[in-house]
Amino acid sequence: QSGEVAANPEQYDESYLCPVQVGQTTLNLDFDTGSADLWVFSTLTPKSESTGHSLYNPSTGTKKSGYTWDISYGDGSGASGTVYADKVVVGGVTATSQAVEAATSVSSQFEQDTDNDGLLGLAFSSINTVEPQAQKTFFDSVKGSLAKPLFTADLKKGAAGTYDFGYIDSSKYTGSISYVNVNTANGFWEFTASGYAVGSGSVSGSVGDAIADTGTTLMYLPTTVVQAYYNKVDSADYDSNQGGYTYDCSENLPNFLISLGGKTFTVSGTDINFAPVDSSGETCFGGIQENTGIGMSILGDIFLKSVFVVFDQTQSTPRLGFAAQ
Numbered sequence: 001q002s003g004e005v006a007a008n009p010e011q012y013d014e015s016y017l018c019p020v021q022v023g024q025t026t027l028n029l030d031f032d033t034g035s036a037d038l039w040v041f042s043t044l045t046p047k048s049e050s051t052g053h054s055l056y057n058p059s060t061g062t063k064k065s066g067y068t069w070d071i072s073y074g075d076g077s078g079a080s081g082t083v084y085a086d087k088v089v090v091g092g093v094t095a096t097s098q099a100v101e102a103a104t105s106v107s108s109q110f111e112q113d114t115d116n117d118g119l120l121g122l123a124f125s126s127i128n129t130v131e132p133q134a135q136k137t138f139f140d141s142v143k144g145s146l147a148k149p150l151f152t153a154d155l156k157k158g159a160a161g162t163y164d165f166g167y168i169d170s171s172k173y174t175g176s177i178s179y180v181n182v183n184t185a186n187g188f189w190e191f192t193a194s195g196y197a198v199g200s201g202s203v204s205g206s207v208g209d210a211i212a213d214t215g216t217t218l219m220y221l222p223t224t225v226v227q228a229y230y231n232k233v234d235s236a237d238y239d240s241n242q243g244g245y246t247y248d249c250s251e252n253l254p255n256f257l258i259s260l261g262g263k264t265f266t267v268s269g270t271d272i273n274f275a276p277v278d279s280s281g282e283t284c285f286g287g288i289q290e291n292t293g294i295g296m297s298i299l300g301d302i303f304l305k306s307v308f309v310v311f312d313q314t315q316s317t318p319r320l321g322f323a324a325q
């Protein structure tokens with residue numbers, strides 16, 4: 001089988017939500033290559049936390065008795081609950097007995113984002129949080145039945161993109177795809193990014209260890225790289241109240257160039273201009289921020305919306321393919 005599903009951006013491209021049939025209900029889920037749990041708001045979620053969300057009704061599933069899950073994300077958000085086996089359909093691709101993690105508790109960030117009905121993890125199943133046994137991701141459940149064991153991400157700035165499962169649509173990218181090998185030891189689509197440049201010119205230095213993470217909004221890079229970037233933005237400074245670099249929204253940001261698999265990709269300054277910090281629209285929060293305390297760099301949506309990415313398990317070593325859109 002193979003299939004395609006729309007990835008619809010929230011305001012400021014904060015996240016991208018995809019319609020997924022879970023049991024007999026269609027939910028809008030955040031596809032997240034940085035985690036491996038498929039969890040959903042459900043009729044088991046306290047009403048005080050689930051108002052405004054579409055809800056999975058576990059009555060259509062088979063309860064996995066004694067199984068629980070509890071996930072915490074790097075930004076401090078999280079959720080927990082119980083586990084069911086049910087049918088999940090993404091763009092026509094069907095997992096007949098997918099582990100569906102029904103939330104019995106969610107953090108305030110998820111409670112407040114009423115467009116988001118849960119997450120569909122696409123990292124490696126080794127980091128699934130279900131106890132007493134880790135469960136397969138949707139991709140791992142269907143991988144063997146896909147035309148090719150791969151999926152692609154084609155996210156866009158302020159417009160609907162797509163995730164494709166089982167095939168590469170060559171109309172979605174230009175030029176050639178450059179591949180890097182993935183290190184799965186931490187359960188992420190983790191690889192080594194090479195040189196970078198600010199504005200234009202030839203790349204140098206090294207961004208280093210990084211993950212491709214569709215579930216993270218921004219780019220988190222080494223301090224040296226981030227300082228080099230904002231040194232080229234006159235009004236920029238680090239604002240500890242906002243928790244990152246801010247600048248005058250009226251200032252044009254430089255492009256950011258990064259070399260992956262021997263090919264240089266350009267993230268346009270307009271894509272790096274993330275969002276105003278408040279309703280006055282005077283001060284903006286940058287799409288490039290420091291990776292301090294994270295342990296690796298994260299190439300999140302700010303980066304991903306300017307490239308076409310292949311998450312490829314066709315070989316014994318998984319790999320990532322990058323091409324310009």
Ligand SMILES: Cc1nn(C)c(C)c1CC(=O)Nc1ccccn1
Binds near residue numbers: 032075216
């Ligand atoms: C790892 C990390 N540290 N810090 C500061 C951030 C922001 C991250 C990334 C992160 O939290 N991503 C995420 C959040 C919710 C759902 C899915 N992905």
